[in-house]
Amino acid sequence: MYSVTQKERLFECSGAVSFTVYADFNCPFCYALNERLFAMNLEHQVDFRMIQQTPDIHSGRITLELLGELTAEVAEVRNRAPSTEINVPMFRPSSAAASALVYTIGSDDLIEVVQLRRRIYRALWVDGLDISKPDTLASLLLELDIELPPLGLLSHHELTAWQSEWANNSEFNRHLPVIISEQGETLIGFPLEPELGAFLESGSLLSDTVAGDLRETQKRQRILVLDNDVQSLRMIIEQMHDVQIEVVDDFIGLIDHALNLGMPDLVIVNTELVGNINDSDWWRNWTNSDLDPAIPIIHIPANNTIEAEVAAFEMGAADIITKPFRPKLLRARLNTHLQARRSQLQVNSISHIDVMTSIYNRREFDARLLSEWGRGARSGHSLALLMIDVDKFSEFNNNHGHLRGDECLVMVAQLLGSRMQRCGDLMARYSGEVFVALLPGVDLNGALKVARECQQAIAGAKIPHSTSPVVPYVTVSIGVASMLPIYDKSCTLVVEQAEIALYQA
Structure with a gap:
């Protein structure tokens, strides 16, 4: 064994x-x-x-x-x-x-x-x-x-x-x-x-x-510093609450530290030690980081001239600090950047979620569709899409009221989401009472199977819908499409095919 x-x-x-x-x-x-x-x-x-x-x-x-x-x-x-x-x-x-x-x-x-x-x-x-x-x-x-x-x-x-x-x-x-x-x-x-x-x-x-x-290191924000004289800076930062300082002494060490030990919350660099870099997005490019929001980079310019400060901003600096440091002012500026990053991360963590149904939203679907289309084009694997519409939902709202309509959509979203069995599958709210399921690597037969399971899950819940012309509970219609992604074709093709199939359902 x-x-x-x-x-x-x-x-x-x-x-x-x-x-x-x-x-x-x-x-x-x-x-x-x-x-x-x-x-x-x-x-x-x-x-x-x-x-x-x-x-x-x-x-x-x-x-x-x-x-x-x-x-x-x-x-x-x-x-x-x-x-x-x-x-x-x-x-x-x-x-x-x-x-x-x-x-x-x-x-x-x-x-x-x-x-x-x-x-x-x-x-x-x-x-x-x-x-x-x-x-x-x-x-x-x-x-x-x-x-x-x-x-x-x-x-x-x-x-x-x-x-x-x-x-x-x-x-x-x-x-x-x-x-x-x-x-x-x-x-x-x-x-x-x-x-x-x-x-x-x-x-x-x-x-x-x-x-x-x-102790409790993940609650502490990390400041990564590239400088050859950090004694005063270290003393100032170590007096800050829930912040830890990590120091490197050359540019390669800065990049290696971030790649091997995790991305920091804030970076402070001595401009002289960064070298002759004219790219304002150098941090993302060197670390292959696509974090959203971007990590703020604070520069210590080579001197206190206007030209040096302008050059630092042209290199993408979020802020500038100069020596000799003024402790109270420096801590206030660093805390402002750290608080902004903390808030941005919190907002970003839920920005891809539909507020009402707690499943993914249209923004996340669009991003994942583009990503999976490219992945499928590289690997030669199929990409399937289900477009799911709650039948006669306007009549449901008219009869039961919009609050009950919202409750209905939440239940439908939870039931549909429960049918996403693989981590790569995605269920999202597309618009109104329309949901979409993205199924990477699934052919048409596999997608039809998932569609049947989704319909059975909704029907089995028997959510009352007294004005439905078919049965007295909520049902859904589903358009199914699956295709092999192609580099020079738009990812919206699979959406269009699913929409056509939905209208015919």
């Missing part, structure tokens, strides 16, 4: 220190921590105790508010660990069954439990699967060739004890992973790789300063 290489990888523990981790399958930071430990070949040093950070959570579509929070958390993981593959699931399932399964498997086979834990994490955060469903867990066991344990062996006794240990410790953050060393030192949150490596290597926090830097 597993190769000798895998076993050796898990048990090459010379000089290893034991650690305890309290983690939840439902937490994106816990997932990212597990991925980082695996990449660092350190997962064998850790005793994972799977708990539930929100024990009363139930599987299902999440609200707009929760989706915004989840999107922001995933964005932070991408920021701190750009190489970690992660997507935003459209639900937050209960992790109780998955935790019990992993605990039971782990009591018999350490190798299998490491593989299974990672696969369950990726099933949720990469594949977008509902890990609360027994069928999902059974398929993962089959994929890994792990024997399904008898139901009677699924123990909860020690899981309950772990849950109590975690819940009764007032120092633990409710929505972050917790790592405890044999020495009793605690690391809360998802640290950068060097910080995590140092903690796991020593088994302790080296100083109070380091401890402060490590």
Whole structure:
């Protein structure tokens, strides 16, 4: 089942220190921590105790508010660990069954439990699967060739004890992973790789300063500085609340730091050390970053002349600071930029969501359609589209009122969204009572199957519609199209084909 290489990888523990981790399958930071430990070949040093950070959570579509929070958390993981593959699931399932399964498997086979834990994490955060469903867990066991344990062996006794240990410790953050060393030192949150490596290597926090830097790191905004004299700047920034400073001394180090350790929230550069760059968008181009909103770049000009300041702005500077620094003014300016970025990230996290139905909006659909069209043209894979119209919806509004009409659309959106089984699938509100489903890599037969499932889901809900001329409950008509994307053709072709099919439905 597993190769000798895998076993050796898990048990090459010379000089290893034991650690305890309290983690939840439902937490994106816990997932990212597990991925980082695996990449660092350190997962064998850790005793994972799977708990539930929100024990009363139930599987299902999440609200707009929760989706915004989840999107922001995933964005932070991408920021701190750009190489970690992660997507935003459209639900937050209960992790109780998955935790019990992993605990039971782990009591018999350490190798299998490491593989299974990672696969369950990726099933949720990469594949977008509902890990609360027994069928999902059974398929993962089959994929890994792990024997399904008898139901009677699924123990909860020690899981309950772990849950109590975690819940009764007032120092633990409710929505972050917790790592405890044999020495009793605690690391809360998802640290950068060097910080995590140092903690796991020593088994302790080296100083109070380091401890402060490590705790709840994802809540702290990061300022990346390129300068050859940072003593005064460091002293000023370290007095700021929930901000950490990271320093490099050359341009290549600046880019490498961002690519390997995660994008910062703000960059300060000494213009002289950047070199002869005339591109105002140099940061995006060098880091291949398409983050929205853009990371503000603050320049320290070579001198205090007007010409030097103008040159800095021509290089894309969001602001300019000059030496000698005035501490109060500098902190105020940095806080303004950091607050603006925080607000922009929060707005951006929900700007692709339809406010009423909590599914994706037209803006996100248009962007994904263009992206998937290009991807399909490169790979030669089909792209399918469903255009879904709620039948006789104007009559529904006239008879039941617009408030009930809104409630109807919310229910329809949730039912349709539940039929999107793959992480790459997208359901969006197109306009009014019209929805669209984008299905990459799906041919016409596959798209027709999904369309039938959508119609059955809506019909099965039996949402009352007394004025419908067909049946006394809400139904939908669906236009289906699938085609091979072509580079020199517009992506709107598949939309037009789906519209034609809808009119004929």
